[in-house]
Amino acid sequence: xxxxxxxxxxxxxxxxxxxxxxVSLAGPWSRAxxxxxxxxVGFIYVGPRDDYGYNQAHAEAAAQIRKLPGIxxxxxxxxxxxxxxxxxxxxxxxxxxxxxxxxxxxxxxxxHVLKVAAKYPGVRFAHCGGLWREGVHPKNTxxxxxxxxxxxxxxxxxxxxxxxxxxxxxxxxxxxxxxxRNINAFTMGARSVDPSITTRVIFTGDWAMPVKExxxxxxxxxxxxxxxxxxxxxxxxxxxxxxxRGAMVCGYHADQSALAPQAYLTGAQWNWVTPYTTLVQAAMxxxxxxxxxxxxxxxxxxxxxxxxxxxxAAGQAAVSAxxxxxxxxxxxxxxxxxxxxxxxxxxxxxxxLAQTDVxxxxxxxxxxxxxG
Amino acid sequence: xxxxxxxxxxxxxxxxxxxLAAALRALAGTVGxxxxxxxxxxxxxxxxxxxxxxxxxxxWKGAFGSAFAWQNTLLRAAxxxxxxxxxxxxxxxxxxxxxxxxxxxxGGLAAAALGxxxxxxxxxxxxxxALAGALAGGVWIGLVGLLRERRGVNEAxxxxxxxxxxxxxxxHLVEGPLRDPASLNKPSTPAxxxxxxxxxxxxxxxxxxxxxxxxxxxxxxxxxxxxxWGFGLKVAGGNPRAGRMVGLPVGRLAIAACGLGGAAAxxxxxxxxxxxxxxxxxxxxxxYGYAGILVAFVARQQPLAILPTALLVGGVAASGGLLxxxxxxxxxxxxxxxxxxxxxxxxxxxxxxAVAQRIRRRRPR
Numbered sequence: 001x002x003x004x005x006x007x008x009x010x011x012x013x014x015x016x017x018x019x020x021x022x023v024s025l026a027g028p029w030s031r032a033x034x035x036x037x038x039x040x041v042g043f044i045y046v047g048p049r050d051d052y053g054y055n056q057a058h059a060e061a062a063a064q065i066r067k068l069p070g071i072x073x074x075x076x077x078x079x080x081x082x083x084x085x086x087x088x089x090x091x092x093x094x095x096x097x098x099x100x101x102x103x104x105x106x107x108x109x110x111x112h113v114l115k116v117a118a119k120y121p122g123v124r125f126a127h128c129g130g131l132w133r134e135g136v137h138p139k140n141t142x143x144x145x146x147x148x149x150x151x152x153x154x155x156x157x158x159x160x161x162x163x164x165x166x167x168x169x170x171x172x173x174x175x176x177x178x179x180x181r182n183i184n185a186f187t188m189g190a191r192s193v194d195p196s197i198t199t200r201v202i203f204t205g206d207w208a209m210p211v212k213e214x215x216x217x218x219x220x221x222x223x224x225x226x227x228x229x230x231x232x233x234x235x236x237x238x239x240x241x242x243x244x245r246g247a248m249v250c251g252y253h254a255d256q257s258a259l260a261p262q263a264y265l266t267g268a269q270w271n272w273v274t275p276y277t278t279l280v281q282a283a284m285x286x287x288x289x290x291x292x293x294x295x296x297x298x299x300x301x302x303x304x305x306x307x308x309x310x311x312x313a314a315g316q317a318a319v320s321a322x323x324x325x326x327x328x329x330x331x332x333x334x335x336x337x338x339x340x341x342x343x344x345x346x347x348x349x350x351x352x353l354a355q356t357d358v359x360x361x362x363x364x365x366x367x368x369x370x371x372g
Numbered sequence: 373x374x375x376x377x378x379x380x381x382x383x384x385x386x387x388x389x390x391x392l393a394a395a396l397r398a399l400a401g402t403v404g405x406x407x408x409x410x411x412x413x414x415x416x417x418x419x420x421x422x423x424x425x426x427x428x429x430x431x432w433k434g435a436f437g438s439a440f441a442w443q444n445t446l447l448r449a450a451x452x453x454x455x456x457x458x459x460x461x462x463x464x465x466x467x468x469x470x471x472x473x474x475x476x477x478x479g480g481l482a483a484a485a486l487g488x489x490x491x492x493x494x495x496x497x498x499x500x501x502a503l504a505g506a507l508a509g510g511v512w513i514g515l516v517g518l519l520r521e522r523r524g525v526n527e528a529x530x531x532x533x534x535x536x537x538x539x540x541x542x543x544h545l546v547e548g549p550l551r552d553p554a555s556l557n558k559p560s561t562p563a564x565x566x567x568x569x570x571x572x573x574x575x576x577x578x579x580x581x582x583x584x585x586x587x588x589x590x591x592x593x594x595x596x597x598x599x600x601w602g603f604g605l606k607v608a609g610g611n612p613r614a615g616r617m618v619g620l621p622v623g624r625l626a627i628a629a630c631g632l633g634g635a636a637a638x639x640x641x642x643x644x645x646x647x648x649x650x651x652x653x654x655x656x657x658x659x660y661g662y663a664g665i666l667v668a669f670v671a672r673q674q675p676l677a678i679l680p681t682a683l684l685v686g687g688v689a690a691s692g693g694l695l696x697x698x699x700x701x702x703x704x705x706x707x708x709x710x711x712x713x714x715x716x717x718x719x720x721x722x723x724x725x726a727v728a729q730r731i732r733r734r735r736p737r
Binding site for chain 1: 694
């Protein structure tokens with residue numbers, strides 16, 4: 001299969017990247033950066049940095065990077081995916097001397113990061129989202145991303161143990177591969193507990209639609225769902241609405257337990273400090289930029305929220321056991337035989353898709369058990 | 373404040389030409405309003421525990437303090453010039469159109485959909501794209517005028533609702549029929565060929581959209597103030613009944629003004645697509661249409677006044693990042709300043725007029 005060939009080559013490539021970042025080579029950047037162990041790093045967020053969601057997850061990691069010796073951290077929030085982000089990057093470089101920039105929104109990469117990176121070949125641009133490709137994009141740019149579907153699978157296991165109605169709800173932004181993968185992983189986690197569980201999905205159409213998110217959460221509870229989760233930029237509205245309606249909730253992006261202490265089961269969280277540290281260390285030592293780095297729970301790119309009181313001891317034990325299996329590398333989420341919700345076989349029997357498999361990045365199906 | 377007005381009044385008395393006097397009066401009012409906004413914002417900063425002088429110094433540095441700052445400001449001002457026209461032109465016909473964002477989206481989408489097929493045209497590709505963008509935006513806001521004239525639908529509500537429809541239609545097409553299958557997690561139309569990209573003004577780092585914006589404002593000024601059509605529009609907008617009595621096609625004038633304004637906003641969408649994004653996607657909905665309302669009102673619905681106003685609003689946006697990074701101020705700080713600007717302008721006009729009248733009455737002639 002061409003897919004598995006591709007995945008093998010990517011795995012080799014990842015190994016090469018890791019090896020490359022360990023061996024400190026004298027690259028073209030070493031001149032600029034070797035002078036003193038100081039580094040100015042810029043972080044750019046598309047929304048507010050206290051959104052209890054995507055941007056907060058980045059800002060929390062940035063706060064940890066800021067504490068490292070020799071680091072000067074610059075931050076800008078609410079930067080639109082227009083000339084605004086181009087000018088913010090340039091301003092960080094021109095006025096504040098940034099040498100490494102983390103443009104954290106997916107939409108920043110093409111054309112904005114690529115345009116500014118071409119203008120400043122001595123500055124590193126580490127984009128969050130996984131779009132960088134060898135031979136296509138310049139070496140002073142790169143992508144990092146995490147397999148957060150592993151966290152959503154664990155959310156699903158928790159939901160499977162907590163749900164009494166056997167109906168779960170998912171508030172999703174857009175029907176794009178990243179989001180579908182989370183919906184599927186969540187549903188499969190729940191159905192690993194009880195195959196009769198179903199998930200209802202409502203798409204709001206965009207990343208930050210607070211009113212529609214509230215309507216969707218209410219509608220899901222009205223349809224009988226008693227555990228909700230979501231994939232939108234800020235889960236705040238969904239978490240609060242679910243708690244108000246007496247449903248339980250699994251978090252996403254960051255820790256939302258403070259918003260609903262009694263209803264919160266657990267949550268899938270980014271742990272961006274791992275790739276940030278890798279990229280900052282490479283920049284400080286003058287090693288070539290790690291252009292393509294990814295990881296899941298095992299690699300420390302993902303973490304889970306502490307268990308809330310609503311999750312029973314048995315439920316907690318089950319989630320912890322599944323998590324241990326993931327950490328040991330003994331659990332593949334997407335493996336055959338697997339059918340989508342139209343009865344079509346999407347992964348044949350005997351096929352296991354590793355997290356690195358590119359087939360997963362073009363996902364355009366919803367797994368059996370998802371309604372929506 | 374009153375000192376400013378008093379000296380302005382003194383200047384007015386000395387001015388022999390009534391048109392110059394009127395222009396000076398408007399200018400004095402605007403400057404006074406800006407000063408009022410600056411004072412209010414300063415008080416807000418002090419209340420929040422910040423040094424207003426340090427903030428203003430950074431605002432200046434980020435907006436106009438260097439060549440880079442100017443580049444930043446001009447780039448942000450460029451789309452606002454065109455979207456402000458989408459408010460100003462209908463305003464001359466007495467209509468308040470606040471849905472320019474819809475025209476930006478429709479114009480950008482039309483240009484992107486057409487531009488994909490124009491790779492073979494070379495440098496000529498931009499012309500049909502610009503026409504398509506202007507046409508799409510013009511039809512969209514023209515529809516607002518039509519609904520107003522033929523069906524009595526309030527144009528402010530109509531244009532706002534149509535902006536929501538435009539956003540939904542845009543999303544449907546970009547994520548559906550017009551989507552580039554390769555754009556997995558960021559649904560977009562296919563990337564435009566090189567011929568369909570709008571470049572920079574020689575070595576300036578500012579795209580050619582700025583020139584188009586300036587030209588459009590100048591043309592709108594000439595149209596409104598120096599043509600019979602513009603005079604007719606002014607009459608129709610100022611007093612529609614009088615306009616009808618002297619035989620002016622009041623309804624058609626209003627629809628045409630809406631169409632022209634929409635065409636300007638549609639052109640802004642085309643420029644964003646051709647100069648910045650290289651495709652149409654949800655990043656096009658960046659709020660330029662709404663920022664244009666602010667610019668138009670601060671410019672008191674005068675096309676030429678749009679130019680300095682767009683620079684001011686663009687400059688405030690350009691320096692916002694510096695305020696965040698250097699002083700740790702939240703992004704909303706800039707929104708607060710814009711809010712003060714908008715309110716001061718709206719409040720100041722009647723206020724200063726009243727003050728000036730009182731002064732004039734007190735002093736014997």
